[in-house]
Amino acid sequence: MRLSDLKAGDRAEVTSVAAEPAVRRRLMDLGLVRGTELEVLRFAPLGDPIEINCKGLLLTMRLNEAQGITVNKLEAAEARQSGWPGLRKRHRFGKSA
Amino acid sequence: MSTQKSITVALAGNPNAGKSSLFNALTGAHQRVGNFPGVTIEKHEGYLDYKEYRITVVDLPGTYSLTPYSPEEIVTRRFIIDEKPDVVVNVVEGTNLERNLMLTVQLMEMEVDLLVALNMMDEVEQKGIAIDLDQLEQLFGSHIVPISARNRKGLDELLDHVVSVSEGRITIRKNKITFSAEVERAIDRIAALLARERELDGANHRWMAIKLLENDREIYTQTQKYPVWVKIELALQEAIAECGRLHSTDPEALITEDRHAFVRGAMQECVRKPKAPRASASDYIDMVVLNRVLGLPVFFLVVWAIFQLTFTLGSPLMDALDYAFGLLSDTVAPHLPEGMIRSIFVDGIISGVGSVVVFLPNIVLLFMGLSFLEASGYMARAAFVIDKVMHRFGLHGKSFIPMITGFGCSIPAIMATRTLKSRSDRLATIMTIPFMSCGAKLPVYVLLAGAFFPPATAANVMFGIYLLGIVIGLWTAWLLKSTVLKSDSEPFVMELPPYRWPTFTSVIFQARMKAVMYLKKAGTLILGAVILIWAASNFPHSKALEAELATRKAKIEATGVAPEAKAEQLRTLQARIDASQLEYSLAGRSGKLLEPLIRPLGFDWRIGISLVTGLAAKEVVVSTLGTIFSIGHTSGDTTLSGILRSDPAFSRATALSLMVFVLLYIPCVAAVGVMKKEIGAWKPVLFYSAYVMLVAWIASFITYRLALLWM
Numbered sequence: 023m024r025l026s027d028l029k030a031g032d033r034a035e036v037t038s039v040a041a042e043p044a045v046r047r048r049l050m051d052l053g054l055v056r057g058t059e060l061e062v063l064r065f066a067p068l069g070d071p072i073e074i075n076c077k078g079l080l081l082t083m084r085l086n087e088a089q090g091i092t093v094n095k096l097e098a099a100e101a102r103q104s105g106w107p108g109l110r111k112r113h114r115f116g117k118s119a
Numbered sequence: 120m121s122t123q124k125s126i127t128v129a130l131a132g133n134p135n136a137g138k139s140s141l142f143n144a145l146t147g148a149h150q151r152v153g154n155f156p157g158v159t160i161e162k163h164e165g166y167l168d169y170k171e172y173r174i175t176v177v178d179l180p181g182t183y184s185l186t187p188y189s190p191e192e193i194v195t196r197r198f199i200i201d202e203k204p205d206v207v208v209n210v211v212e213g214t215n216l217e218r219n220l221m222l223t224v225q226l227m228e229m230e231v232d233l234l235v236a237l238n239m240m241d242e243v244e245q246k247g248i249a250i251d252l253d254q255l256e257q258l259f260g261s262h263i264v265p266i267s268a269r270n271r272k273g274l275d276e277l278l279d280h281v282v283s284v285s286e287g288r289i290t291i292r293k294n295k296i297t298f299s300a301e302v303e304r305a306i307d308r309i310a311a312l313l314a315r316e317r318e319l320d321g322a323n324h325r326w327m328a329i330k331l332l333e334n335d336r337e338i339y340t341q342t343q344k345y346p347v348w349v350k351i352e353l354a355l356q357e358a359i360a361e362c363g364r365l366h367s368t369d370p371e372a373l374i375t376e377d378r379h380a381f382v383r384g385a386m387q388e389c390v391r392k393p394k395a396p397r398a399s400a401s402d403y404i405d406m407v408v409l410n411r412v413l414g415l416p417v418f419f420l421v422v423w424a425i426f427q428l429t430f431t432l433g434s435p436l437m438d439a440l441d442y443a444f445g446l447l448s449d450t451v452a453p454h455l456p457e458g459m460i461r462s463i464f465v466d467g468i469i470s471g472v473g474s475v476v477v478f479l480p481n482i483v484l485l486f487m488g489l490s491f492l493e494a495s496g497y498m499a500r501a502a503f504v505i506d507k508v509m510h511r512f513g514l515h516g517k518s519f520i521p522m523i524t525g526f527g528c529s530i531p532a533i534m535a536t537r538t539l540k541s542r543s544d545r546l547a548t549i550m551t552i553p554f555m556s557c558g559a560k561l562p563v564y565v566l567l568a569g570a571f572f573p574p575a576t577a578a579n580v581m582f583g584i585y586l587l588g589i590v591i592g593l594w595t596a597w598l599l600k601s602t603v604l605k606s607d608s609e610p611f612v613m614e615l616p617p618y619r620w621p622t623f624t625s626v627i628f629q630a631r632m633k634a635v636m637y638l639k640k641a642g643t644l645i646l647g648a649v650i651l652i653w654a655a656s657n658f659p660h661s662k663a664l665e666a667e668l669a670t671r672k673a674k675i676e677a678t679g680v681a682p683e684a685k686a687e688q689l690r691t692l693q694a695r696i697d698a699s700q701l702e703y704s705l706a707g708r709s710g711k712l713l714e715p716l717i718r719p720l721g722f723d724w725r726i727g728i729s730l731v732t733g734l735a736a737k738e739v740v741v742s743t744l745g746t747i748f749s750i751g752h753t754s755g756d757t758t759l760s761g762i763l764r765s766d767p768a769f770s771r772a773t774a775l776s777l778m779v780f781v782l783l784y785i786p787c788v789a790a791v792g793v794m795k796k797e798i799g800a801w802k803p804v805l806f807y808s809a810y811v812m813l814v815a816w817i818a819s820f821i822t823y824r825l826a827l828l829w830m
């Protein structure tokens with residue numbers, strides 16, 4: 023699947039990067055090479071660009087560019103704790119923490 | 120000290136690694152800003168005296184890599200290869216080592232005398248990160264000096280190392296990183312082929328081979344001309360095929376992966392990070408600032424604050440400067456002989472210099488605000504938040520703040536486009552800015568809308584004018600980006616740096632630099648143009664009119680009326696003669712010459728004159744209208760709006776048409792001067808001027824005709 027198809031909070035592993043040469047190289051130099059794990063942090067308020075965390079680095083790119091990055095989803099957003107860590111527990115009504 | 124030895128040091132590093140802080144800390148006031156040959160990238164060069172050395176420091180642009188894709192990276196590469204600095208200091212951000220070391224690896228490949236300055240060590244210690252420097256030095260083969268540029272720590276040690284390296288007392292081991300077997304085989308093969316070429320003696324064959332495998336177009340063109348190319352091409356094709364077969368990827372990706380693997384390995388060997396809390400302070404700030412709901416309001420709040428800082432705080436300062444120059448004129452005037460000489464000094468030179476200097480408060484304040492945003496880390500986030508809107512018009516998220524600033528004044532706004540890296544994005548943004556109606560155009564709207572529309576409607580009219588500017592500006596950007604500037608948009612792949620408190624000195628320093636640059640580079644051009652316009656409105660001078668003034672003055676003096684009436688008569692006489700002189704001058708004649716052209720817009724030659732003088736500064740349109748329309752209006756409503764209302768040449772339609780024209784036509788000479796300075800060539804500026812004139816004419820024509828139909 024493509025990076026642009028992920029949701030905020032999803033974790034994934036990069037399998038390939040395709041884009042025009044300059045963009046591709048920039049993405050690869052910033053760490054988006056095969057095997058790199060990343061987490062989708064959020065989308066901009068208007069839905070585009072996307073922000074990811076890749077090895078502790080906060081990277082942003084337009085969905086257009088994110089479409090060229092194919093990934094393997096490792097963990098979906100719902101399975102993980104995300105958002106405000108402190109507030110999280112209180113929202114899990116009726117579920118065992 | 121004639122025996123002083125000289126050393127050249129180049130600073131290379133990632134954006135935000137603290138290169139500029141180090142550069143400023145080292146060289147202090149001994150700096151010079153120029154351009155790298157052939158490109159509009161600033162070259163910061165400075166020097167310092169250390170022990171018996173004069174050390175020249177060149178601050179190379181911040182880069183993530185050394186590809187030939189961006190001008191910054193090309194400049195960095197070329198400088199290192201062609202200028203052969205004695206020492207290359209790679210500034211590395213200690214808190215973000217992994218990404219920073221990717222550039223270090225590429226500098227290693229160039230086999231230069233490399234020193235690594237491990238910056239932000241204070242933050243590293245604060246975060247409890249442990250870095251095994253000895254081990255890291257072993258792996259990279261370069262000495263690593265821990266420093267903190269913003270606290271000026273470790274600088275002497277760095278300089279000692281620089282001296283030692285240049286003296287040859289420290290040998291850089293120039294380690295090579297080993298790539299995958301197939302890549303290594305191909306590198307060896309190609310390097311051997313390159314070594315056969317006589318003209319490439321002394322070049323770094325291994326590096327060139329790596330670059331060829333990375334599909335580097337610069338090295339391609341460099342080597343293609345040699346006969347050995349035929350064999351190299353064959354080797355490259357085989358390497359590509361092999362990488363595809365064994366790794367199902369291409370050599371470029373494989374090489375990058377290998378570099379990452381090397382750096383990753385080095386990180387695991389040498390760096391111990393404490394178990395980081397799940398979210399840092401930066402993350403919490405981002406949860407608010409980049410929040411789906413709050414993101415845009417925060418963004419607009421910040422933009423509003425910058426605007427207020429620049430213009431609300433700036434305008435009293437601007438007024439004060441204006442007043443000071445007025446005072447200067449009044450003090451100087453009596454000491455000069457009446458007539459031409461006084462006019463040259465007072466109206467030409469002093470007011471010319473004044474019109475340059477008057478923008479300084481805005482420029483300084485805006486750049487203090489912008490460098491605060493940039494250094495704190497918010498600027499990149501602002502671009503992230505608003506990019507979608509800007510991208511729709513072919514612009515970049517970073518175009519927004521300069522554009523908004525344009526509503527205050529185009530000059531600092533145009534200078535602020537420097538935050539945009541790609542030239543085509545910058546050009547498009549610069550050419551959008553003049554359509555954002557600046558503060559100097561406001562008096563024109565206030566006068567005309569106020570004179571011809573009731574108060575409630577006047578506000579709507581002015582709002583409409585602003586809106587029209589925005590629409591045409593964005594349309595222009597879109598037009599430019601889909602035609603002449605279609606190429607190289609900056610890819611929106613950006614890092615969001617962690618939030619930091621900017622230091623006071625660096626903020627001040629940035630603002631000072633911009634101010635000096637404005638005065639030096641644009642100031643002279645603006646001054647020249649203002650004086651030219653002054654000359655055009657004063658020459659040729661009619662002797663006949665002067666004589667008439669003298670005789671009539673004498674006549675009035677001779678009559679026996681009351682002193683108040685006499686003064687009144689003298690005033691009207693003076694106004695009439697002034698207006699006639701203006702009509703007689705070059706500006707006046709060009710107004711008449713222009714009349715056939717502007718007639719269809721509802722303008723007569725008198726409006727033509729004010730449009731010509733308005734090139735000096737848009738608010739001058741108002742004062743020229745005042746001078747020239749007051750002829751013959753001595754009774755009734757003598758306010759300018761009253762006069763305009765009663766003048767047969769003016770109607771609502773004319774007023775609307777004139778407002779549209781003033782909004783759109785060529786910006787003031789100061790803005791044009793800064794535009795030329797920032798673009799670096801006259802051709803686009805002239806082309807743009809022709810374009811805006813055409814747009815202004817068409818828009819005014821439509822406005823006038825529609826207004827005639829409906830009003």
